[in-house]
Amino acid sequence: MEIVQEDAREEERPLSFPIARDAQFRRSSSFGHNEERVTPGCDVRLEIDIEKEEYRDTTLPIFLKFEDVEYKVRRGPKNPLKAVMTKMESQSSRKQGSYKQILKGVTGSVCPREVLALMGPSGSGKTTLLKIIGGRLQDNVKGEVTYNDVSYNAAMKRRIGFVTQDDILFPQLTVEETLIFAAFLRLPRDMSRRQKYSRVETVLKELGLERCRQTKIGAPGVVNSISGGERKRTSIGYEILVDPSLLLLDEPTSGLDSTAANRLVWTLRGIAKSGRTVITTIHQPSSRMFHMFDKLLLIAEGSPVYYGKAKESLGYFSRLRFAPELAMNPAEFLLDLAAGQVTNISVPEELIVPKAAEDTYEREVIQYLQGKYVAHIEPTEKEENHRSSKTPSHLQMAVQVKKDWTMSWLQQFMILAKRTFQERYRDYLDILRIMQTLGVAVLLGLLWWKSKIETEAQLRDQIGLMFYICIFWTSTSFFGAVYVFPFEGIYLVKEKKADMYRLSAYYLSSTLCDMVAHISYPTVFMTILYFMADFRRTVPCFFFTLFAVVLVVITTQATGELIGAAVMNIKRAGMVASMVLMLVLLSGGYYVQHIPSFMQWLKYISFVYYGFRLLLKVQYSGDELYECQSEGGCRSLKSSPTFSTLDFNGDYREVWVLLAMAVGYRICGYACLRKRVSVSNL
Numbered sequence: 001m002e003i004v005q006e007d008a009r010e011e012e013r014p015l016s017f018p019i020a021r022d023a024q025f026r027r028s029s030s031f032g033h034n035e036e037r038v039t040p041g042c043d044v045r046l047e048i049d050i051e052k053e054e055y056r057d058t059t060l061p062i063f064l065k066f067e068d069v070e071y072k073v074r075r076g077p078k079n080p081l082k083a084v085m086t087k088m089e090s091q092s093s094r095k096q097g098s099y100k101q102i103l104k105g106v107t108g109s110v111c112p113r114e115v116l117a118l119m120g121p122s123g124s125g126k127t128t129l130l131k132i133i134g135g136r137l138q139d140n141v142k143g144e145v146t147y148n149d150v151s152y153n154a155a156m157k158r159r160i161g162f163v164t165q166d167d168i169l170f171p172q173l174t175v176e177e178t179l180i181f182a183a184f185l186r187l188p189r190d191m192s193r194r195q196k197y198s199r200v201e202t203v204l205k206e207l208g209l210e211r212c213r214q215t216k217i218g219a220p221g222v223v224n225s226i227s228g229g230e231r232k233r234t235s236i237g238y239e240i241l242v243d244p245s246l247l248l249l250d251e252p253t254s255g256l257d258s259t260a261a262n263r264l265v266w267t268l269r270g271i272a273k274s275g276r277t278v279i280t281t282i283h284q285p286s287s288r289m290f291h292m293f294d295k296l297l298l299i300a301e302g303s304p305v306y307y308g309k310a311k312e313s314l315g316y317f318s319r320l321r322f323a324p325e326l327a328m329n330p331a332e333f334l335l336d337l338a339a340g341q342v343t344n345i346s347v348p349e350e351l352i353v354p355k356a357a358e359d360t361y362e363r364e365v366i367q368y369l370q371g372k373y374v375a376h377i378e379p380t381e382k383e384e385n386h387r388s389s390k391t392p393s394h395l396q397m398a399v400q401v402k403k404d405w406t407m408s409w410l411q412q413f414m415i416l417a418k419r420t421f422q423e424r425y426r427d428y429l430d431i432l433r434i435m436q437t438l439g440v441a442v443l444l445g446l447l448w449w450k451s452k453i454e455t456e457a458q459l460r461d462q463i464g465l466m467f468y469i470c471i472f473w474t475s476t477s478f479f480g481a482v483y484v485f486p487f488e489g490i491y492l493v494k495e496k497k498a499d500m501y502r503l504s505a506y507y508l509s510s511t512l513c514d515m516v517a518h519i520s521y522p523t524v525f526m527t528i529l530y531f532m533a534d535f536r537r538t539v540p541c542f543f544f545t546l547f548a549v550v551l552v553v554i555t556t557q558a559t560g561e562l563i564g565a566a567v568m569n570i571k572r573a574g575m576v577a578s579m580v581l582m583l584v585l586l587s588g589g590y591y592v593q594h595i596p597s598f599m600q601w602l603k604y605i606s607f608v609y610y611g612f613r614l615l616l617k618v619q620y621s622g623d624e625l626y627e628c629q630s631e632g633g634c635r636s637l638k639s640s641p642t643f644s645t646l647d648f649n650g651d652y653r654e655v656w657v658l659l660a661m662a663v664g665y666r667i668c669g670y671a672c673l674r675k676r677v678s679v680s681n682l
């Protein structure tokens with residue numbers, strides 16, 4: 001790896017960050033060299049002399065161009081009835097007026113080694129543009145975004161690092177654990193463990209995270225968690241750890257003091273100078289920070305008002321006769337202009353007397369600036385983009401070559417399982433959960449102490465306990481499982497957008513880790529209750545009863561996960577889960593035995609129905625037990641629909657039905673999760 005820099009400016013700061021390993025860029029002033037390419041919109045000439053195959057696992061220089069980018073969203077009607085009606089409208093009848101235009105024709109380009117700052121007032125569309133560039137917003141987007149003259153494709157996912165405005169980090173992991181898991185999941189497979197740890201060390205050091213490396217990330221604003229600035233820096237570390245070719249950052253300096261913010265932008269500059277393309281949105285940069293940006297795109301109400309070199313922006317506005325009347329931070333001056341605020345700013349004569357009413361003056365200023373941009377900057381920029389020769393063909397091809405997975409499926413599964421366990425083990429070993437299991441087991445054991453089945457009433461009592469066991473474990477496991485994906489969805493979407501691992505590895509690791517907890521608790525519970533309630537005392541019967549309860553729990557978990565994955569919303573998942581739970585319990589064969597024929601289908605999707613039947617079969621199979629000795633031999637109970645349809649002679653088809661349900665619901669859950677993750681716009 002070698003980066004030859006002839007410009008003295010580049011020597012301001014030694015690069016402490018890992019540099020593109022194979023890229024060899026050489027600034028050149030000579031024309032006509034065979035390998036030299038004139039790169040659109042870039043003020044540097046780059047000589048790139050490596051073969052395309054070498055980019056598979058390394059940092060690839062990305063020349064980004066975006067032209068006439070427009071984005072609009074549908075205005076959703078507030079009335080839900082209207083929303084349904086609107087949905088039913090045909091595509092052709094949709095009116096333009098029902099859309100909100102967020103971006104209105106944004107053009108620009110960024111090259112490797114450059115930092116582009118996106119600035120503009122809040123709501124001007126910076127994040128939206130960043131998401132479009134990052135490939136996270138694709139519907140309703142017009143215009144062209146290309147990476148080395150190639151449109152966005154799946155191979156780009158692992159070339160892009162995206163630091164979102166909200167820091168999406170697992171709260172139960174420490175800063176160091178977060179980075180280590182990211183390193184193991186994302187760094188190339190040919191790097192040794194030591195190299196991966198050492199990369200984590202570099203990032204911790206570079207971002208000043210050493211002091212909080214062992215602190216749990218925690219929820220934002222909660223005591224005993226890292227500070228907002230540390231959280232932001234951890235998010236950045238998480239992305240820069242893997243050396244992305246294109247690094248996109250949304251408000252990376254928010255929550256940082258000015259020294260830390262300067263240091264961070266300095267780091268970003270270092271990253272860019274080592275061959276990456278960096279784009280960052282920024283709100284209020286200090287003047288020192290402002291001068292670290294190479295390019296600036298200033299957006300006002302979705303339209304650009306300036307695009308070009310950051311250091312030339314003040315000159316441009318001064319040529320338009322906008323000048324600060326007081327000593328002002330350049331960024332503050334530019335933001336005021338983009339917001340149409342010209343207090344303490346001298347304006348051109350055309351704007352001195354407002355054309356319309358006073359309250360629309362700000363809009364008038366913005367429209368004036370947008371007009372000037374369209375007249376002076378946009379044509380030059382577009383011409384520049386089109387005039388220049390294309391990116392070298394091997395770079396165009398390289399951008400379409402998908403990087404290899406950093407590890408095998410099994411390795412991904414192992415690491416994800418370890419991370420899931422580390423993230424959730426506090427929930428698994430929650431003292432309340434332990435107390436609840438032990439407490440309920442003992443309470444039920446005392447209520448059904450040494451229960452008998454000699455009379456019909458006693459048998460009915462014990463059957464009541466069987467059903468209660470089903471209710472207890474169904475509801476406990478159901479609500480434990482239903483929230484897993486809605487809670488973790490945001491992390492999952494973020495990591496899948498970066499193509500960090502296969503979804504199947506995540507799904508299986510998550511399910512299996514939870515399953516361990518879902519199985520352990522009923523095992524302890526049943527061991528206590530079984531002997532206290534004096535269930536049938538044979539070894540096979542004990543294990544088969546335990547197996548039946550575990551089977552119900554595993555099927556319940558699958559159903560809960562399916563609902564969670566289908567809904568992916570905590571509040572709604574809870575509502576749907578309560579409804580489904582009510583249905584499966586009511587159709588379980590205990591409360592309503594004479595279910596009307598047109599409602600019989602409910603039984604066939606109810607795992608409680610099959611679980612309950614299985615428990616009854618296990619406990620009461622064999623004549624001597626089933627023949628209770630009371631007068632009439634429990635005739636009325638035996639003739640009840642639940643009992644009369646049970647075959648007590650070794651027919652355990654419920655086991656297969658429950659197993660099929662557990663597998664089937666899991667497959668559906670996985671499919672739903674896949675769909676939800678792919679359509680989510682984080």
Ligand SMILES: Nc1ncnc2c1ncn2[C@@H]1O[C@H](COP(=O)(O)OP(=O)(O)OP(=O)(O)O)[C@@H](O)[C@H]1O
Nearest residue numbers: 073100102120121122123124125126127128129165
């Ligand atoms: N899906 C959507 N539906 C409706 N409006 C949207 C949607 N997405 C974005 N917007 C609107 O688009 C505008 C631009 O949003 P965006 O998040 O890009 O702004 P921003 O410049 O990044 O703001 P900030 O600096 O406050 O983060 C905002 O007015 C926002 O409310």
